[in-house]
Amino acid sequence: DPKEWPIIEPLPSYGRGRERLGGRHISLIHANGVRNVVITGENGTVDGQGKMWWELWWNRTLEHTRGHLLELMNSENVLVSNLTFRNSPFWTIHPVYCSNVVIKGMTILAPLNAPNTDGIDPDSSTNVCIEDNYIESGDDLVAIKSGWDQYGITMAKPSTNIIVRRISGTTPTCSGVGIGSEMSGGISNIIIENLHVWNSAAGVRIKSDNGRGGYIKNVSISNIRMERVKIPIRFSRGSNDHPDDGWDPKAVPRFKDILISNVPYLQHGIVNMSLVLPMGCSPFHVLSCRTMALHPGVDLAYLPRADRGWFKILAMLKTRSLAHIVASLRSFSSPAQADYFATSEKRAAIMDWACEV
Template identity: 75%
Template sequence: MAHATVHGAPMTRPCPRPSAPLIVFLVLLASCYLALTRLPSAAPLAALIAPSAGHGSGHGAVDSCAGFYRGAGAAGRRAVTASVEEFGAVGDGVTSNTAAFRRAVAALEERGAGGGARLEVPAGRWLTGSFNLTSRFTLFLHHGAVILGSQDPEEWPLIAPLPSYGRGRERLGPRHISLIHGQDLNDVVITGSNGTIDGQGRMWWELWWNRTLNHTRGHLIELVNSTNVLISNVTLRNSPFWTVHPVYCRNVVIKDLTILAPLNAPNTDGIDPDSSSEVCIEDCYIESGDDLVAVKSGWDQYGISVGKPSSNIIIQRVSGTTPTCSGVGFGSEMSGGISNVLVRDLHIWNSASAVRLKTDVGRGGYITNITIANVTMEKVKVPIRFSRGSDDHSDDKYDRTALPMISDIHIVDIVGVDVQRAPMLEAVHGAVYEGICFRNVSLTAIRRQIRWQCESVYGEAHEVFPAPCEELRNNGSSSSWCGLP
């Protein structure tokens, strides 16, 4: 099977689309399950899934969670519009446009007071350092427009660490700001006609590889403590660090993105919702040197203290490859808790894992009420993995008695071919993972280890091949919580 490389647009065989009855069944299954869980915030998930136009020829209507975004910018409605050229920007790929972008946002914020503003980036190569967005604002990249991240570290200023991390994720102290940044905003849109934002991250990767990095690298896009965020219809390349990072946000929609980084680029996660709720991630293609999507909620005692969970998240129709990490990961920073997540229609190949739960002693927190459905994978090392951490902590002040709580994980309709191992499910020492449900799982052409590996993980498995571990054996019964109604 031929897939795209980071050097061009993704040219991949479309993921198999489930039939309409299967889609209805999955929605109903998820709706019933989420509505009956003990967390009352589960109910809005199903209500915000609605039909939308299909993508590409041969596909009918598909369901969308884009209703999570409730701002005015989805239809392009803004009071004023201007091009970045009007503020002195030059799209030659050489001239620094940092001041021009900052002037443009400031001026449009004033002009569009009350009605919002739209900044257009025409075709060209627009070199810039970091700039901040504002509320009721749309950044629109036309076809052929490329925003290029500056190669001068001084144009990625240092900012304070996130409270739920207590320090920079990679280095002590402050961290570099993202290329496109926003904080305490409402109704922010980054979209276009498949324009490109290229972080030109190799300079930062080399600092990491050479161990000469002084401060944590900046993200490509980060929105902090913001509501009604929409990021769509753009290509994101070569982020220095995590690519899209909404943190402490609500009502976030990230859709129709192509995210590309060299497969050896360190920590270039695709999309990382962090301590955020009502998040929709759909119809994205990602090639990355780390997790394609990673749900997070803070790090050790800092995440526990801040206590901002990630909840009510839908991740659907995501495809891609990552040779060292997972298609969808939970954690490892999950100390504020993760709950009510629906992952479905995931297609992963040539990767370390399709789905992975990662945590550690000292994390605390919880991962609960997770449904993972309709996953296809090829040439994946470990298809489903629950893994212990690698003694990765913010500092030495973490609470060694803070153990994670993992429960109510439903994994259904999984197909894997040419996988290397059976699932590996290992709880953090001293913790017990319970309510783990596997149903209708087929993993074939296993080349190395055919036996499941389980430790302190309990639940049920139905219609699973190869045969599950003893901790998940159901002796032919079909319980109401794991089996079909």
């Protein structure tokens, strides 16, 4: 019975429940303002019995935002390890306003159609290590967040110094690791490495919307193994949702210093940015990208879709010289690909313009 789950105040960086106005249901395991916490076991199981909550969501009869399986607020020095969490009502593990958090050796399971059952969502938190976890989910395996629109901007509490590594799993509709779209407090100094993602919509997805404000910067994405993934690395808008009418359409998110390296699956597809364009103007202005580097080991051989994909990424390299761009292309691509780029007047014009942004 949902009435047996108390209603607590919304997070100040969200201003309301994430799904419904007003407060939100408390999580199955909830703590606020604790220190030196260890939640561990010999692979024991905690079952959130989320089916009731999913049905309320599916039937549109949910009155308040669902609770998490585990939420820790305003806490520090936290270890969560060696347990199986299954069937969370909503996001499974949610450290928010926390510091010095380690989440490792976890098995997180939810039906692949269970709505919003993210695996691990660090939110406005610092010094977080997420490693050696197996996740099956109806949403992102890991999602890094930092508040929603004007509430996140006002609180200005970023997520920073976060490592996500050696994560394995599948999600048919979402990504192995998501950054955003709730990122209004800022997200920086993120390392994503050594992932294994299969049968999923995306490997890594960076998402935002007009009104979010904030920034995503200093992100390293490397050594991603993908099988049967629709879009390996995706930059896109979110669902264009806002907490209330107080959001500012002029609050534009800023992106800077995103490094992608050793993502060999890209030879079968593209770095996709096609959904950035509906945000209201060109991706170069909206995203304010200053450094988008693609290093050796990233193969962008999928030329037929170049207009919608990889040249837009390359156009964001901070340089003044088209010749330098072509040289960079040759360092991780074939001479034919570099020549294809260089001999196109359209691409040359776009490159020359973009490098002035």
